Amino acid sequence: MYIGQAAKQTGLSIKAIRLYEAWGLIEPPARQGRYRIYSPADIRLLLLIKEAKALGIKLAQLRHLLEQGDKHAQSDAVQTFLLGIKADFLRQISELEHKVTQLDACIVGLASCESQLLS
Incomplete structure (x- = not known):
């Protein structure tokens, strides 16, 4: 085409x-x-x-991967790279979930402080 x-x-x-x-x-x-x-x-x-x-993957990173030997090596390199990106995203999600839990605890703590102040 x-x-x-x-x-x-x-x-x-x-x-x-x-x-x-x-x-x-x-x-x-x-x-x-x-x-x-x-x-x-x-x-x-x-x-x-x-x-x-x-x-969010940079073109320079892709170019490096696509310069790897034959098509099979390129495919393996891209797959390994993408699995690494996925692992990084999962780590970031875990960190964010932990922060949300901390925020929830802080919110609960503030609510109990407020109720003590109002009594």
Whole structure:
């Protein structure tokens, strides 16, 4: 498919797709004359990049992962990296849940102080 179709299918701008090519995040697609032709694999990679950006992953981190040897090594590196991100998110959730528990205790403590002051 042409770049315009790839942009529509992924929700990315044409400019972003060209930037990802220039930065080496995706390999330059095959050309038909002067038109870029994107494969289903290119679309999947563009969607992965879009999703990773939405999660706050830096493009430089992705580029490093995608420079790993063959496609299988790249896939393993990306999967390992994403599992690390997931573990970090779960740790952050746990920390936030602990803080919420502390806040609840503080709120209960304030409520009991208020009732003692009012009696």
